[in-house]
Amino acid sequence: MRTALxxxxxxxxxxxxxxxxxxxxxxIMSTQTTEEIFRGxxxxxxxxxxxxxxxxxxxLFFTAYMNSVIVSVTSTFFSxxxxxxxxxxxxxxxxxxxxxxxxxxxxxxxVPVTIRLIGYMQQMxxxxxxxxxxxxxxxxLANGFGVFWMTQYLKSALKIEMIESARIDGSNELLTFFYIxxxxxxxxxxxxxxxxxxxxxxxxxxPLVMISSPAQYTIPLFxxxxxxxxxxxxxxxxxxxxxxxxxLIIVFAAGSSNFIKGLTAGAVKE
Numbered sequence: 001m002r003t004a005l006x007x008x009x010x011x012x013x014x015x016x017x018x019x020x021x022x023x024x025x026x027x028i029m030s031t032q033t034t035e036e037i038f039r040g041x042x043x044x045x046x047x048x049x050x051x052x053x054x055x056x057x058x059x060l061f062f063t064a065y066m067n068s069v070i071v072s073v074t075s076t077f078f079s080x081x082x083x084x085x086x087x088x089x090x091x092x093x094x095x096x097x098x099x100x101x102x103x104x105x106x107x108x109x110x111v112p113v114t115i116r117l118i119g120y121m122q123q124m125x126x127x128x129x130x131x132x133x134x135x136x137x138x139x140x141l142a143n144g145f146g147v148f149w150m151t152q153y154l155k156s157a158l159k160i161e162m163i164e165s166a167r168i169d170g171s172n173e174l175l176t177f178f179y180i181x182x183x184x185x186x187x188x189x190x191x192x193x194x195x196x197x198x199x200x201x202x203x204x205x206x207p208l209v210m211i212s213s214p215a216q217y218t219i220p221l222f223x224x225x226x227x228x229x230x231x232x233x234x235x236x237x238x239x240x241x242x243x244x245x246x247x248l249i250i251v252f253a254a255g256s257s258n259f260i261k262g263l264t265a266g267a268v269k270e
Contacts, residue, residue, distance in 0.1 A: 030239040037234055052239040055226060060214055061240075064222035069247070071136045071218060072200040079140040079196045080189055087150030088181050092163050102151065108144040113205070121209055135210050136218070140200060146192055153188035154181075197251055201244075219244045 029037050032046035090102055124135040158181060166176045182189070204220040211221060223240040227233040 026238055026242050029235065030242050032235055034231075034233055034235045037238075048235060049239070052236045055233060055236040056240045056243065060217065061222060063215060064217040064219050067133060067216060068201055068219040068244075071133055071203075072197050075137050075140040075200040076193050076197045078137070079143045079146055080193050082141055083143055083146030083150045083192060084182070084185065084189065085177065086147045087154050088158075088177055090147070090151050091154040091158060092160065092181075105144050105147045105151075109148065117206065117209065120206075124210065130210060131212050131216070133211075133216055136200075136203065136207060139206060140196060143196070146196065149192055150185065150188060153185055157184050157188070159184075194252060198248060201248060 024043075025041070028043060028045055030052055031049040032042075033048045033051075036042075036046055036048070086105075090098055120135070120139060121130075124130050124138075129135050129138075162180055162184075163176060166180055171179075202220065203218070204224075207218050207221050211217060214222075214225075217225070219240075223237050223244065226236045226240060
């Protein structure tokens with residue numbers, strides 16, 4: 001019994017150390033110069049943290065940070081809302097093309113991002129939205145994974161009898177959705193919100209091809225520009241990455257319980 005308990009603690013300690021090691025190394029490298037980073041791996045801090053922070057923190061940094069906050073929060077809100085509505089429609093209604101629509105949603109998840117990006121970029125330019133933050137939000141409104149996730153969760157969490165009772169009592173579909181469906185799927189909403197926020201915050205390829213003005217840079221684009229014409233300042237970039245993950249840590253720490261509950265309760269069921 002003690003041997004098994006000791007083995008479990010050893011495994012937990014190993015997994016924890018492995019998980020936190022990259023973050024620890026980021027902290028160490030943020031205190032070094034680029035030259036020191038390329039000399040080899042070290043676990044001792046350097047003396048260049050202040051210089052790296054001075055390089056990263058400027059007015060454009062705060063602008064990029066705010067742009068990322070606006071894009072991520074807006075994308076998360078609308079993506080989760082529309083995904084929940086679509087999932088509710090696919091579960092609560094019986095219509096002829098329901099299975100075909102659901103299968104089409106699954107197919108969209110299999111299309112490589114780079115292939116979808118070409119058509120989306122052309123579409124945004126034709127609509128006159130190129131070079132703005134709007135395409136970075138619109139891309140999340142029709143989220144195949146979100147619809148799939150909410151549909152699977154609703155199949156196991158939503159009782160159709162409750163919906164039918166609400167309809168008999170005279171409740172319209174909008175009130176039914178917000179007052180009956182939403183409370184039943186809060187763990188799934190939390191899990192999907194964290195996921196979309198993380199993906200949107202870290203999004204790099206789409207802003208790279210859609211954004212041209214530094215005033216509209218998001219955090220990943222801003223960090224990529226750190227350095228000079230002749231030298232890439234990797235130490236400053238790592239410092240910028242360290243500052244960029246602070247909102248992710250805060251959001252995940254605040255919603256980790258719902259995230260785990262949503263994952264365990266939202267197992268795929270048919």
